[in-house]
Amino acid sequence: MDEERLQRRLKVARGDAPADLVLAGSMVANVYTGQWQKIDVALFDGIIAGLGDYEGPRLEIQGGYLLPGFIDGHLHLESSMLTPRELARALLPLGTTTVVADPHEIANVWGLAGLDYLLAASRGLPLDLFFMLPSCVPASPLETAGARLEAADLAGYRQHPRVLGLAEVMNFPGVVGGEAGLLQKLALFPQGPVDGHAPLLSGRGLNAYRLAGIGSDHECTRLTEAREKLDRGFYLMLREGSLAKNLADLLPAVTPASLRRTMLVTDDCHPEDLLESGHLNALLKKAVSLGLDPLQAVIMATLNPAEYFRLRDRGAVAPGLKADLVVVADLQEFRVHKVFKDGQLLVDGGRLLADLPSPEAPVPATAFRVKEFPIEALSPAAAGELVKVIRLIPGQLLTEKRVLPAPIRAGRLATDPAPSQDLLKLAVVERHRGTGNLGLGLVQGFGLRRGACASSVAHDSHNIVVVGADEADMLRAVQHLVALGGGLAVVADGRVLADLPLPIAGLMSPRPLKEVAAAYARLKEAYRALGGTLQDPFMALSFLALPVIPELKLTDLGLVDVNRFQVVPLFGE
Numbered sequence: 001m002d003e004e005r006l007q008r009r010l011k012v013a014r015g016d017a018p019a020d021l022v023l024a025g026s027m028v029a030n031v032y033t034g035q036w037q038k039i040d041v042a043l044f045d046g047i048i049a050g051l052g053d054y055e056g057p058r059l060e061i062q063g064g065y066l067l068p069g070f071i072d073g074h075l076h077l078e079s080s081m082l083t084p085r086e087l088a089r090a091l092l093p094l095g096t097t098t099v100v101a102d103p104h105e106i107a108n109v110w111g112l113a114g115l116d117y118l119l120a121a122s123r124g125l126p127l128d129l130f131f132m133l134p135s136c137v138p139a140s141p142l143e144t145a146g147a148r149l150e151a152a153d154l155a156g157y158r159q160h161p162r163v164l165g166l167a168e169v170m171n172f173p174g175v176v177g178g179e180a181g182l183l184q185k186l187a188l189f190p191q192g193p194v195d196g197h198a199p200l201l202s203g204r205g206l207n208a209y210r211l212a213g214i215g216s217d218h219e220c221t222r223l224t225e226a227r228e229k230l231d232r233g234f235y236l237m238l239r240e241g242s243l244a245k246n247l248a249d250l251l252p253a254v255t256p257a258s259l260r261r262t263m264l265v266t267d268d269c270h271p272e273d274l275l276e277s278g279h280l281n282a283l284l285k286k287a288v289s290l291g292l293d294p295l296q297a298v299i300m301a302t303l304n305p306a307e308y309f310r311l312r313d314r315g316a317v318a319p320g321l322k323a324d325l326v327v328v329a330d331l332q333e334f335r336v337h338k339v340f341k342d343g344q345l346l347v348d349g350g351r352l353l354a355d356l357p358s359p360e361a362p363v364p365a366t367a368f369r370v371k372e373f374p375i376e377a378l379s380p381a382a383a384g385e386l387v388k389v390i391r392l393i394p395g396q397l398l399t400e401k402r403v404l405p406a407p408i409r410a411g412r413l414a415t416d417p418a419p420s421q422d423l424l425k426l427a428v429v430e431r432h433r434g435t436g437n438l439g440l441g442l443v444q445g446f447g448l449r450r451g452a453c454a455s456s457v458a459h460d461s462h463n464i465v466v467v468g469a470d471e472a473d474m475l476r477a478v479q480h481l482v483a484l485g486g487g488l489a490v491v492a493d494g495r496v497l498a499d500l501p502l503p504i505a506g507l508m509s510p511r512p513l514k515e516v517a518a519a520y521a522r523l524k525e526a527y528r529a530l531g532g533t534l535q536d537p538f539m540a541l542s543f544l545a546l547p548v549i550p551e552l553k554l555t556d557l558g559l560v561d562v563n564r565f566q567v568v569p570l571f572g573e
Contacts, residue, residue, distance in 0.1 A: 005045070012042065012049040013319060019044045019056035020343060026061040026327065031068065031303040031316045034295055041066060043323045046342040050319050061327055064337060067298055068316050069097030069324030070280040072266055073305035074168070074195065074218050074237055077118070077129070078105035078507045079268035079457075079539075081500075081516050084118060088127035088356055090513045093347045094279040095326040095336040097128065100309055102167035102195070104134035108461050109432070109505040111137065111147030113364045119162065121361035126341045128324075130309070132167035132195060133157055135185050139170050139460035142547045142567060143555035146432035146461070151184035158188060164309050165189045168197035169214060170460070170548040173565050176201075176208045186213050193309055196234065199398065199549050200225060206232055216308065218265055219549070221246055221396060226253040235308050236262045238300070240283050242270040243539040245395045247283065251290050254300070263308065264301045270539055271517040272524075281334040294331035366505055368456075368482045369434035370464065377438055378425060378471040379412040384571035387413070388559060389423065390544060390552045392445030392534075397543050401552040401561070402444065403573050413440075413570075417449050417469035417531070424448055425471065428545050429464040429478055430556040431456065431506070437556035441570055443467060443544060449531030451492030452477045453523075455538050456506035458545040463556050465545045469530075481506075488538055490526035497526040 011017040019042035027036045028051070042054035077099065080087050091099070106114030115131070122129035133154045138145035157163050166189050169175055174182045186194060196214040198206070199221065210232045218237035220226040221244075230236050230253060238254070240247040244267060254262050264283045278285075280301050287297040306315025314322045323343035329335045339347035346353060387406035390399050407416040407423050416423040422444050430437035452468025454477035464481055468474035470492075477491040480499065486506025489499040500519040502509050509516050520538075527537045534540050547553045547560040554560065558567040 009045055009047065009049060012044040012054075015054060019049055019054050022054050022056045022058045023066060023325070024058050024060050026064045026066040028066045028317050029068065029295055029298050031295070031299045032318070034299070036295065041317060041325070043340070043343040046323055048317060048319055048321050048323050051317070061338070064327045064329055065331060066317060067095075067326045067328060068302040069314065069326055069339070069341070070095045070301045071098040071100070071305040071311070071315060072096055072280055073100050073263045073309060074239070074265040074267055075099050075101050076105050076268055077101045078103070078505075079242070079270060080274060081271055081502060081507070081509050081520075082513060083504065083508060083510055084122035084125060084129055085356055085358055086512055088125045089352065090274050091279055092127055092339055092341070093336060093350055093352055095281050095328070095334070095339060096279050097324040097326070097339065097341055098130070098311065098314060099127065100130045100132060100164060100305065102132050102134065104137060104139070104167055104460055105462065105507055106505050107134040107137045107147060107149060108139065109146040109366070109507065110364055111149060112153060114505060115157070117361055117364060119160070121359050123359045124357055125359065126346055126356060130162050130164050130311070132165050133163060133188070135166050135168065135182070136170045136460070140547050140565075142557055142560050142565070143461045143545070144430045144432060144435060144437055144463065144557065150181060151188060154185065155188060165193035166195065168195040168218070170197040172196070172198040172201055172209055175212050175214070176205045183212070197548070202228060210234065218267055220250055221398060223249060223252055226250045230258050230261060237265045238262060239265050239267045240286060241267040242273045242536055243268060243395070243543060244397045247286055248290055251287065251292060254292065254296070259296055259299065260304060262300050263305045264297070268539065270520065270536060271513055272520050275513055275517040281328075281336055284334045285332065288332060363504055366485055366503065368431050368485060368506070370429060370431050370478070370482050371434050371436035373429070373436065373438055375471050375475050378427060378440065378474055379414065380440065381412055382406060382408045382571070383569070386573055387442055387571055388552060388568065390426065390441055390443045390554065392443065392540060394445075397546070397549045399544070399550070399552050406571065415469050422447060424467050424469055425474060426467050426544060426554055427465070427474060428458065428554050428556045429466070431463050435556070439554050439556050439558045441554040441559045446537065446540070447531055447533040448527070451490065451497070451530040453490050453527055453537055453541060454478055454481050455488045455541050456481050456486040456502060457488070457538070457542045459542050460546060461555070462506060463545065465541055467541055488520075488523055490523055490530070492530055497529070498522040
């Protein structure tokens with residue numbers, strides 16, 4: 001900052017010149033001391049100039065609570081299916097002013113071109129979008145991704161002002177085992193921040209993971225796991241997303257001693273949830289309803305992520321910090337009334353006051369290189385009487401491995417969609433390189449009685465994943481996605497019942513939130529009309545192809561036993 005600008009700011013802070021705006025009449029959250037203060041807040045030149053008695057235009061906020069702008073410390077913005085501009089339009093009225101994003105979804109499709117696109121598409125928006133460099137492209141050697149990024153590819157981005165560190169290191173067995181390529185990526189940020197992703201890792205393995213420089217974890221699902229990670233010095237990210245909902249189970253780990261090592265994050269947030277439930281404001285509401293003190297909850301969504309990610313210019317209501325502020329009407333529902341960004345009132349009455357700029361960001365071409373396959377590929381000859389089955393666990397990314405009698409018809413693997421069995425076909429079709437790879441498995445818990453659902457959103461390599469009770473409908477769904485250039489679809493009796501085109505990398509739509517959410521709602525309605533019972537079938541489907549979260553997953557290379565970190569035969573124990 002130049003001296004002249006600093007002198008102007010000091011003049012206002014001393015009271016020798018008027019502020020641009022004085023916010024008066026609200027209870028102000030002091031996240032440093034854990035107290036509420038009835039005090040005026042003076043804004044000048046985009047920052048908080050001071051707290052106390054100041055001259056300048058006054059805005060009375062009677063009966064409200066003034067909080068720092070909310071910071072989501074871990075979000076895959078691709079899971080919203082929105083461009084950065086449309087995401088900003090959705091999040092700002094909900095009180096979120098800063099997001100730390102992990103772009104490994106789009107990087108697994110486009111490589112560095114995906115990172116460049118997101119950096120360009122988020123430039124100049126009033127929602128501050130920071131990025132962690134994707135550490136696992138591909139996420140594992142057990143799938144085919146659209147790109148491969150090594151440490152040398154990432155190194156040039158370290159000095160970018162909106163790149164903060166290294167994103168979630170999902171290949172935790174590789175870190176623990178000292179894999180050279182991963183250690184080279186960790187060495188890019190020797191002082192961090194480096195985010196973790198180590199579900200159920202414990203004991204000596206967890207010690208090794210922490211020793212390598214990992215600073216956080218958002219994959220805890222059990223209270224004992226969360227407490228062990230806090231014990232070992234990790235920051236605990238309590239996740240409450242569209243699929244994985246861990247807040248209630250992990251909240252007892254938040255104590256007066258551990259509070260400052262915890263954060264509220266969403267990880268994956270689907271369009272309908274953003275529209276109907278909200279974002280971090282919804283997490284604050286839930287945390288308080290579960291018994292957490294409101295100001296402690298606010299600290300977990302403001303000061304803690306700011307300090308962990310070394311964003312020293314935000315996260316509190318204090319002199320010299322960015323004037324990113326949220327006014328909520330109450331501390332139970334956290335209804336957002338006003339949002340200030342860099343001292344400007346952007347949201348009033350819960351609505352954006354003006355539209356946002358459209359950053360210039362050319363969209364790379366998305367080529368779907370899917371090698372045609374016959375329908376017989378979905379019904380292989382039976383190779384045994386027992387078959388491994390992926391069993392869904394409601395509300396979790398974890399799955400359960402089961403070994404059941406194989407459904408066989410005419411000597412070939414079949415489905416058994418009857419409610420008593422609920423055994424459906426699951427396939428992952430490689431879409432980046434035209435290899436013809438097709439992984440096939442069985443899944444239980446999806447609930448379809450007929451038809452098929454398909455998606456080009458399949459974490460983390462984003463090949464096409466399709467589930468169905470009928471092989472012909474599965475094939476038709478895959479063909480429709482290829483024709484769309486990516487998206488989601490529900491098919492029955494050879495007819496497309498609903499779809500959502502995602503032309504940006506097969507992951508995102510250029511359409512506004514309401515349009516995307518409406519299309520997504522139609523997909524879920526079509527799924528339920530076919531007998532499905534899951535709350536969010538496409539979110540569940542997308543994670544069935546993620547081979548870094550136990551126990552059993554499916555990729556284009558086959559069935560993956562995550563605990564053994566290897567491809568295993570479909571048939572047999």
